[in-house]
Each structure stands twice: as structure tokens, then as C-alpha cells.
Amino acid sequence: MPDSHQTTPRDHGGGLDAAMARFGGTRADWLDLSTGINPVPYPVGAVSDTAWNALPDRDAQNGLLDAARQFWNVPDGAGIIAAHGASALIARMPALAAPGIVDIPTPTYNEHAAAFTAQGWQLGETAPSARVLVHPNNPTGHLWSQSDLTAPLTIVDESFCDVTPDHSLIHHADQTGRVVLKSFGKFWGLAGLRLGFAIARPDTIQRLTDLTGPWAVSGPALEIGTRALTDHDWANATRNRLADDTRRLDALMAGKGAALVGGTTLFRLYEVEDAQAWQDKLARAHVWSRIFPYSKTFLRLGLPAPDRWDQLEAAL
Amino acid sequence: MPDSHQTTPRDHGGGLDAAMARFGGTRADWLDLSTGINPVPYPVGAVSDTAWNALPDRDAQNGLLDAARQFWNVPDGAGIIAAHGASALIARMPALAAPGIVDIPTPTYNEHAAAFTAQGWQLGETAPSARVLVHPNNPTGHLWSQSDLTAPLTIVDESFCDVTPDHSLIHHADQTGRVVLKSFGKFWGLAGLRLGFAIARPDTIQRLTDLTGPWAVSGPALEIGTRALTDHDWANATRNRLADDTRRLDALMAGKGAALVGGTTLFRLYEVEDAQAWQDKLARAHVWSRIFPYSKTFLRLGLPAPDRWDQLEAAL
16 A cells, blocks of 8 residues: 555654654553643543534534633624634634735744645745734743734634633734634643634634535534533633642652743643753653754643653653 | 624525424424435444544554545555545635636535635636536436546545445546545434545645644544444445335335436435425424425435334325
8 A cells, every 4th residue: 555645744743653663662651741731631421422423503503602702701793613623723824815924933833834834825024914823832831912913914823821811812803803713622631522713803704614614513522512611610620720730740840950941731841951861761761742843952741640640750 | 692603504405493493393303304314324332532632643544544545445546635524625625726617517515616616716617627526416316427527627526425336436536636525424424523535646635634734533533434434344234225215215205206316325306396395394294305496396305214214204
């Protein structure tokens, strides 16, 4: 069989397959801290037969959107679309304006630049017609403010903002040329479910709907997403737990000489003398971490699940 | 709350919500024959925690693609991409060439024209640079042949072809400018799962991958899809059952004066004197059918589930 169907992903850290090939161990042996996904996911619960079998219906879609509106305090003047993961919406952002110059302050999540360049845009900082701000930024945790929303089309990717809802820029989403993206995979820990949202003025949402096509969200994602977005108690408790676990991780890493330089309560960015050496050391104990092609000293760690701290402590 | 987030779907038949509002009854009361979805779906089975929680990994994606290659006899010279439903791929087809004239022989599934016109194409039959053939066609069941693959970019939508695999045009997918689409929702009856495929030359598949972004298939869809596509026994038994049920439906309808004019073993197209009157009559007994804005005499019916034939017979 030819290799032509093999996926050729951009650099998403990941690479656990390659790590297993080099350092051994089964998938269950590995503690994967290379992402910023909450390790205590929202409980999936029961999924109805209809969710799997039937084309997702309009009532269910609107129920999800209503729950999302309320959860994120979407301004009345903005519309909202749900799609198959924030990634699916990131891929559509370049079609919202004629190709030109897009400013994507780095370092940041690399999928935005990949999407824009694949659709005829050029990266640059001078008089950009579009700007992408990851908020809080991945991996630095940097927070942007209203004064940063400068380009005619400014996209605010709030994939990691649900741990710090007070910092959200969602209240700008009813203004022309502003798009706010939300992800379901990280905070709710259900990355495999694929669910994300874009919030913007109704004409922009209509354009995204036309470009996305019908049934952009699976039946199970509609059911589970609606339950999760109406469960504000779970969200509050999760924010507290993530904050506690982050303090624990910072203390652990500080004791080993790693200096905190940024992050959110879903991932932490540490400065170390030799990030590659740290990654290798952790990998020998089957803990997978994230390092970056543009930095020799950045090491990013997600949070271990409650029953996996021992493995991390032993690895350090 | 403003209405700006309401989805504004194109005409997909559906309309069961509106029918319920007009004719009463709960969703469970209604027998929905307005689609061509197999009413005896592939059994979903267990879904692992990892499928929900983790970003779908490359091994799992390649496992699905390998199963799909084998199931559909994909030629060695073609690549394959899986995405969130055939709809997601239909929406990307217009980006495979510069906007021009696209020929979409009618009547047919209307989402193709919607996608092309939303992305700057014009519908026409003269010297088209693209052509879309739904194969077999929905709703007529018409089958196309090699001599119909005439435009520089020709898309063959085989969403309903799994009941007649001998007629597939998949062996042309390794030729320049040919794209074959496959849907998981109809034959396997899991429309809510959202899974579809495109098969074409590797450079076209790479372009679609760039336009789609990463993790285009959910974790549950990877697991369930891989199981289903390797279950050739289920596929064979299902083809036989659908053929039997189709004969039963045709006999029933012939007895009521409806003339078969086309279809597949997933849906049947009948000619009746007054399609609107038939739809209303069936709807009063909570059976929902499909009629078409362009025809006063076409009535399309899907197949009832095994335990719902009584309701259809009583409604007729």
C-alpha cells in the first residue's frame, strides 16, 4: 500500500508515537503532559441512540448554541456558530477577507499561520488586514487587551480562556471585524469529541455557516456539549481544582530548578537550562513533555491526572 | 435573546420540526422516511474513554484510512482523507480550482450547488471547469459512467453507492482531476456520527488536508468507523436486507397507485398524481416523506425500521 494517505500533521508537539518508538513502553505506560488538556474530563454520560443515528436536528443545535451563549455571556448583537472543533473554524478564518497580510504575534499556536498561508495570505506586521491573538497565548499565557484589537479582521482565539473567564474579550464580539473562538476540548477535557465555536457579528456567522456546510457538529457532541455548558457548578469546581494542581506542579518544578515563565492553569511554561535534556530525562520515565523548535529553554507541561503525580515525581 | 444564531439550513427535506408543529405528535410518534438513511444502523458498541478525551492520534487515523482503502478498493495511486461527514468535504470541493463554471446536472442533492455558489462559482453547462455527479443520483437513482467524467475537475459523490458497490467509479480516483466522495451516514445508518471520505490523487488529498486542518474526525468516529469498515459480513447482510425491504416497499406503494421511477435500495422515488396531497395524508398518520420544490409528482420514501412497517401500512 502506498504511503500517500498518511496524514502529514504540522508540529503539534504530540509526537507520543515517536517517543514510544524511541523510549519504549505502551500507551498506558506514558503520562502525556505534552498538551494543555484538562486530565479530569467532563463525564460523558449516556449518549442516546438518536444522537448516533439521526442527522443532528435544528432544535438540538439551537439548544447547544443557547447554552453556549449563556456560558460565555455572548453579547446580544453577536451570532454564534458551533463546528467540529476550534480547528475546523481556524481553517475557515482566512476566507473571511481577501488574502493580504496577517499579523500573528509569535511564539504562538502554529495552526493559525498554517491556515492563513495555505489560503494565500502572507505573514507580516506592517499594515496587516488581519491579526490573530491567542488569548491567553499558548505557550506564554500572555493576555491581550482591547487596545490590541487593531486589524480590520482580528481573531481572538480563546481556546484556553475558560480557566480565566474574567479576562475574556467576548464583549467585543459584536463589533465589526472581531471574531472570538472557543474550544471545548481543553477545559472540558474532551478533545476527541471535536467541538468548537466562533462568535462574531451575524453576517460573519452566516458567512462561516455557508463555508462550513450543514451538520457541522455530531449528535454526541450536541448532547454532551449542551450538558456540559449548562453545568456551571462543574466549571467552577474545575477551575479551583486546576488552580490547586497548578500550584502543586509549580512547587514541584521549582524544587528541581525550573523557573516559571508563563502559562495558564491548563499548562505551565518553564525555563530550564536545556529543554531537550529535560524532555529526554522525563521520557526515559515515560513522561512526555512539550518543547519548541524556536526555543532551547522552554519546557511546557500539562497537568497530570490525580492518580499520576507519583509517576511525574519519580521522573523528576 | 436575539435570533441571530439560528441556523438557516438549505432545503434538506427534513422539516420534521415543522411537520410536528402542524400535524402534532412527539418525535417518537413520527416515522421519518424523509431521508435515505439505513434504519438499522451499524451497532455502535463500546467507545473507549480515550476516544472522547484525547486528540485523535495518527495511528488511529491511519487505521481508519487503511480500512476504508480496503473496503472501497481504493486504487494504489490515489490518496484518501477522512473528515467530519461528506458535507465537510463537499464544502471544500470549490476550493480545489479557481472559481469558474460548474455543471451540476439536476435534479440532485442541493448542497453541491450551495457550496460552489457560496465560493464564487457560477452554475452552467457550457465549457464547465468543474462537474459534480451524484452517483447514484439523489433522488432519481441515475448511474453515471466513465464517459460522463468530462470536466477538468469532476467530483463523483458516491454517498449512496455502497448498496451497489459494483457500480462504483472509484477506479478513476487515481486520475488527475477526479475526486470520489464517500459517506458513512447513509449505508451504515450513523448520520449523527459525522464521517466521510474523499479519494483522489495525493496532491489533491494534501490540498484538502491543508484546507481541513488537523483532527478532522472525532475519536468515536475513528473507533466506530474502523470497526464498521472492516465488517464486510455486516455490509453484505445489510445489502441483502435493504434489497428485500425495498421490494416490500415497492409492492406496497404499487398497490396504492404510486409508480416507481427511480431510487436506490436506501430510498425510492415514486411518481404520484399529487405529491403534496400524499405527503399531507401520510403526515396525518405521522409518517414524514420527502417531496421536492421542483416537482409536483415526485415522492421519495426511505425504508421503515423493521418494527415500523405497520405504521406505514396504516398510513397508506
